[in-house]
Amino acid sequence: MKVVYTDVLVIGGGLAGLRLAVGAKRRGHDAIILSLVPPKRSHSKAAQGGMQASLGNVSKGQGDTEDVHFEDTVRGSDWGADQEVVRMFVNTSPKAVRELAAWGVPWSRVRKGDRQAVINGQKVTLTERDEAHGTVAQRDFGGTKKWRTCYVADATGHAMITAVADRAIAESIPVHERKEALALIHDGGRCLGAVVRDLVTGEVLAYVAKATAIATGGAGRLYRNTTNAVICEGIGHAIALETGVAALGNMEAVQFHPTAIFPAGILVTEGCRGDGGLLKDASGHRFMPDYEPEKKELASRDVVSRRMEEHIRKGNGVKSRFGEHLWLDITLLGEKHIHQNLREVWDICHYFLGVDPVKDFIAVRPAQHYTMGGVRTKPTGESPTLKGLFSAGEAACWDMHGFNRLGGNSVAETVVAGMIVGEFVADFCDKPENAVTVPVGLVQDFVEREKAKLDAIANRRGGEDPSVLKLEMQDLMSSQVGIFRTGEDLQKAVDGLQKLLARARNVGVRSAAPGPNPELVTAYRVQRMIKLALTIAYGALTRTESRGAHFRSDYPRRNDAEWLKRTLATWKSDSDTLPTLDYEPLDVTRMELPPGWRGYGAKDYIDHPDTPARAAEIEAIKASGKAPDRFALQQALMPFEHLLPEPLRGRNERIDEPF
């Protein structure tokens, strides 16, 4: 048995994993990153539009602060987020942009003077301040009060991961590429590493570590129509679930992005609408103002996606042989803007749709885009139930997104959580009591168990076809667990997935050839993916309310009285066919922003009994006038700074808030 020992094992080589590893390494701990693919090919790369940080450099961003970013994020989450974690995030995001600027990310910069822009379908002239010239620029995104999204044209994730992956090389952090974690090694209370399969040789080995971090991104490939890369199959979520100890939070919270190109499902950035693009129907009518007079195309993603599907259901979709879609019109932005700031969008339209977005409309329809749920963690990033297991980024339920994530907050979360959790992982490894002596017997048991599972699949001829199982699962998820959900559909999905799970236990392959064996990979992954799909479908069936991206047509109201709580799913035994669900209540009496109307979408919701009292308490604190400035007021409402690692504390300087 081959065993690799390291201080920190990071599973996932995207932005979150890379940044976390850099943090741990800089504190003197050896880190190894496992990655399915070379890190620069991770799905982080696909983030186009940008990352939110309240720098307030551009004129339309003036007056922006952490406070405004905090409120936008909490409203976006439909009050599902952990508000303390949101505070940690919004305070660190400007620092993350500035760190990346120093590491070489070529952020688009502010140019002083007049420039033309398109706002609400109208051409306007914006004037940028002289003193902002050369600082990092911001663009508009959905669900935000200020222009806050920092960007590198429309290849922000690309530029970020290029810089961060190269930084990891500079810090001599080894990345073990084409390696997949099959199971976490644990003793029921302490995580000790992972069983790993080499995707080139097929070899199975063990990695033992003081701290193990899951940073494997999302699970979009549980769905048929998704913007996610083909590697986003949720295996990191699944191996945490399979411990039976770690919990997954809010898996039913799945985001659908309004503008995936139709039918290929490839994303075109929200920046298209942020920069002034419009949504139009079959008759060329701009329909969003009819539904959302306040934010129009720039309401949050859950709201825009629902309105688009609603508009199609009313018969206004554009008919095509692949089904119905709507149009995204960016022609009004002009050729220069598109070639400079929406270059990837132009490429995607050119290569995959054969259209020129300078002249033509883009066929779009919502598709699965983001997994708000994930490995439930404390604010430190550590699992509250499995010591030594950490998680960061999309794979985690940290939980700053609640039931709907704002555009520009995901790629921001990757680096921010990487910075914060990296420090806490280092703290954990610093403590002598967390040292690990390799528990040979336990490691051997886990390795043998995984090998036996693989052998059983590889030697089974005439078993269930893995690609058929996967397709049936994806179809069930897309048709029954999508944007509009009902108890009846969800029950069908749960029943169907349980049947698939039973069949998956009998999955086989056509060839047991050594080496990469892609069919074997699909086979062992699909067993795990179906379990994960069940946590989503069953969580959605049980949650009889609508919140953020989880919309129940049969329970259309947000119900804070009964459902202001986080779903926690565990998979207690391998013979189970459903996850065990528990709930973790959110405490209104400690919220800085008690639940209310989001400022867009439905105005109708059922209040939590504690909300009026907490709202009154906050009003009284504000009215008392005791707080000399916004920082003191925030501190009085909900202190958070003690939760941040010491090196990341402190205010953020702005042009309008100089030190």
Add this chain to the structure above:
Amino acid sequence: MADGTAPRKLIFKILRYNPKVPGDRPRLQSYQLEEADGMTLFIALNEIRDKQDGSLAFDFVCRAGICGSCAMMIDGRPGLACRTLTKSLGAEITLAPLPVFELIADLSVDTGKWMRGMSERLETWVHLKEGEVDLRRIEERMDPDLAEEIFELDRCIECGCCVAGCGTARMREDFVGAVGLNKIARFRLDPRDTRSDEDFYELVGDDNGVFGCMSLLGCHDVCPKQLPLQTQIAFLRRKMVSQGMK
């Protein structure tokens, strides 16, 4: 098809070889597939694997032309398979793995290892000034045009097409390729990087660097991101010549 004509029958001739299978030999294997509207090589190869041959190895990640995983030889020319529409090709399509890179199996090659080696050699990161950056303070300003110029070169996706299309890379194992030279050009531009031309000369001032280039410029022709490799290599060579003369 959309225009009412019968779909074409496509023949895929794919170079098969799995070095992990004892006795396996490289060979061309044929697969037949009916063409569909909007079919890309991503769609076609997955259909072949799902329905005809579960052992066929290839690499896709983003399937949107941005991650660089799926570069392969398409009818003899390096390109990104995910964004290649079958309708742009003849009815008989030949696919082979990229040369130069270590073969994993079939169409899958190890570009990651090659690129990491190149990055380590050329130190493809910003060499910061002494002292930590204070993350609480306003970022250092940069001219907006310069930021765009750096981004223009920063768009490289490390797909390996330029290396596969390079005459020198076939002859010199340690040649850094257009991908490496472009990175040096990118860091030369970046005022945040403290390295001088003297430092860059140490990295690429030899036959494995900018003087190994024979100006065949296959790299420039096949780059899927249309990076200005021709001008960048020529410019860098001039700069390195004058550095070498010092």
